[in-house]
Amino acid sequence: MPARYARVVVDSRLPQLDRLFEYRVPPGMEGVGPGVRVRVPLRGDRLATGWVVEVADARAWEGEVADIEQVVSAVPVLQPEVWALARAVADRAAGGAADVLRVAIPGRQARVEKQWLAGERAALPTLPELPESAAVLPGLVADRRRVAMECAGGVVEVAGGAEAGEDGPQWIGRWAVALAALVRQALERGEQAIVVVPDHRDQRQLRLALATAVGAERVVELDARQKNPERYRGFLRCLEGEPLAIIGPRSAVYAPAARLGLLVVWEDGDPLLAEPLSPWVHARDAALVRQAQTGCALVIAGHARSSDAERLVELGFLEHERVGAHRRRVLPTALADDGRRVPAAAFRAASEALAERPVLVQVARPGHAPGLRCGDCGTRARCAACGGPLGRRSRGAAPSCRLCGRLAAGWQCPSCHGTALTEVGRGSTRIAEELGRAFPGVPVVVADGDHERLRVDGRPRLVIATRGAEPIADGGYGAVILLDGDTLLAREGLRVGEEAVRQWATATALAADGATIVLAGVAGIAVTALTGDTTVPFAKAELAERRALRFPPAVRTASVVGHPDAVAEALEALGEVEHLDVLGPVPAEGARDGDLERAIARFAYADGARVAGIARGRVLAEATRPRKPSAPARLRIRFDDPEPFEGL
Structure with missing residues (x-):
């Protein structure tokens, strides 16, 4: 042989x-x-x-x-x-x-694999009849179109299914129904579809919509939250080549699908879609590469347009589409002169809506008091172990670190040695207490990292939720009050405004048609993004400003971090690329005695392959240099690194 x-x-x-x-x-x-x-x-x-x-x-x-x-x-x-x-x-x-x-x-699960190899492949049932309420983009999958889709908000009712022991109808976002209809088109052609979502909350809504549109038997979830055998079983199903809807977080973009007809990335501006491990590739970028290789239809969708998607639209790579309509009344308000955290307009809107429906109040921070200061000198109270900020989770609770969670009983101010603490700011539980007193007899529900709620029924109640933790309400919220807008926009970072608009748009999408939206303490272009029919003008303005400054996504960047000699050699090699410019080098965060530097290389998208080749060569050269086994790598180069721009 x-x-x-x-x-x-x-x-x-x-x-x-x-x-x-x-x-x-x-x-x-x-x-x-x-x-x-x-x-x-x-x-x-x-x-x-x-x-x-x-x-x-x-x-x-x-x-x-x-x-x-x-x-x-x-x-x-x-x-x-x-x-x-x-x-x-x-x-x-x-x-x-x-x-x-x-x-x-995913990691191999021998028992699951053995069962899969020995099992008989049962024929999948025919596709169920598609509800008339489903929003469809005609010909999207058939024509292999590439679309930047802006989905109108609102919630709709879908058929029941086994969900936390409930078999009755479920309420989900209209966006999930629209995407499920697109998936249906791909499956009708005998192809597969992949939908990438930021987190399990979006995944749950999409799963319910797909169960109605294509049948639960054709839905495969690939999620790190699953038990390892369950995830591996779903992965093996993808290898069978059947027309399936594959859904999951950022790693689902790499799911095996030989006959891929549709690839969707939902809310591409969400930071959760950025891979935190090397080589730090965003799910949107991986989707763009996969579309170029397979020729499948590509949809980048969300309630708010990201500047990255807008760049692709202006280049003509993506087409603009808007799906559905959402009627709501937006009331931007300045902070009250008397210092009240909740403006009078918000109280009126909540009072009117609570007669029939629940009301959503979005806040910036969880806990009771997000920050603490010394009661004598005003110094910010920090953890003695890690230096993180101290706060209180609930009224009367001992102060604890918001980073490492360590209790700080017996805290003493390092400046004046005082022991008294003053609360700074209002978290979700504190605002819930205040609104509970303002609306006696009205049930109050808190939804944050410590109190997860995926849905609430349609009875009148106040729902106090942090950003990203807002539960679905049956029938939609009668009013949505967006607090702490000034706090959100006061942060430093290149994408602060864009992220704020995305989070506000996500919250308002949960409102019922005709609901009142109150945006507290915000003025300027961010307000117009929410009050208009579309967020596209805001995305255009953001992108134009980035182009003027040569900031992402107008250009690509690579952060070069390492020993000063290694950084200098890498920058010298990258200098061969025409039109590439360098910011820095400067001492890297946490560097001691100049032992670590960071520089940022900016370059055009067309030069990406050449820059990546040079960068890889320098990393390889440094990795093969003789050094002690315990010594850290002398050079690290990260493409499209958002960290250097977070403090702008």
């Missing part, structure tokens, strides 16, 4: 191992094929896990070739389209393909 050779990508974080290694398939070893997991030798007796990318009868490497040690699993978990995507995404960000595959492919 002639020898066969497998080319393997090794699961390693080392940049010098980011390439295909060739191994001989030992005689008699079965199950070695593209996509399977294997164990292969590295140096000496070290073994590493990897994935077979291709198998050939001829050798490509002239040197010594080792044998594959073991076939871990004969299931081809690395599909060709996922490998192509991982390689392209990693190259775009000057990172390693194995880092992307680690996110894309």
Whole structure:
């Protein structure tokens, strides 16, 4: 039998191992094929896990070739389209393909895998009849269009399903119904669809909408919140090639789908869609790469237009679409002269709405008192262990750190040695107490990180929620009061205004048609974004300002962090790129005695591939330099890094 050779990508974080290694398939070893997991030798007796990318009868490497040690699993978990995507995404960000595959492919569950291999594939039921209320973009999937979709708010009722023990109808956002209708188009053509959402709250709404539009049997969820066997079982279903709706958070963009007809990214401006691990690729950018490779329909949708999506529209890459209509009355108000936290207009709107419906009050911070100061000298109270700010979770509770959670009983001011603490600001529980006294007899519900609520019924009540934790109300809220707008906009950062508009638009989308929206303590262009019919003018203005300043997303950036010598050499190499300019270098945050510097390289999107190639070369050169095993890497380059712009 002639020898066969497998080319393997090794699961390693080392940049010098980011390439295909060739191994001989030992005689008699079965199950070695593209996509399977294997164990292969590295140096000496070290073994590493990897994935077979291709198998050939001829050798490509002239040197010594080792044998594959073991076939871990004969299931081809690395599909060709996922490998192509991982390689392209990693190259775009000057990172390693194995880092992307680690996110894309869940850990093996042997028992689940054995059941899947032995199981018979039951035929999927026919698609259910689509409700007339579903919003559809005609021909989107068939024409392979690329769309920036702005979804009007409001909630609708869908058919019941097993949801927390309830079998009755459920209320969800109109956006979920609209996206479910688009998914239905893809599945009708025998194709697959992937929908990427920021968190489990959006995922729940989408799951309910899809259960009505395509049937629960055709919905696969891929989510790190799932138990490992459940997630792996869903991943294996995607390998079957059936017309399925695949939904999940940012990692779902890498789901195996050989016949991908539709790819949707919901609320691409949400920070949760930015990957926190190397190579730090945003789900929107991965979706753009995948669309270019597959030619599928691409939808970037949200209640508010992001500046990144607006750039793609102005380039002609995406088409603008607006779906649905949402009638509401927006009342922007300045803070009351008497210092009241809740303006009089908000009290009137809440009083009128509480006669029939619940009222949503969005606040900036959880807990009772978000901040504490020394009662004698006014110094900000901070944790003695980590330096984080102290606050109180509830009235009378001991102060605790908002970062590490450590209690700070017996706190003493480092400036004046005083022990008295003064509360600063109002959190969700404190505002709930105040509004409870203002509206006696009205039930008050708190929804924040410590009190999760996914939905409330349609009876009159006050719902005090932090941003992103607002529950769905049956029938929609009769009024939405957006507090702490001044606090939200007072933060420093390049995307503060854009993020505020997105969070306000998300909250107002939960209101019933004709509801009153009160925006407290805000003026300027951010108000016009909410009071108008569309947020597109605001996104255009944001993008125009970024172009004038050469800030993202008008240009791409790469942060270069490391030892001063390594940073200087990297910047010298990057200087070969025309029109690339550099901000810095400056001492990096946390640097001691100038041992760490950071610079920011700005360049055009067209130069991205060249810049990434040079950057990868410098990282590889630094990684292969002799150094102590415990010494940190001398150079790190991160593309599209938002951190340097958060304090602008």
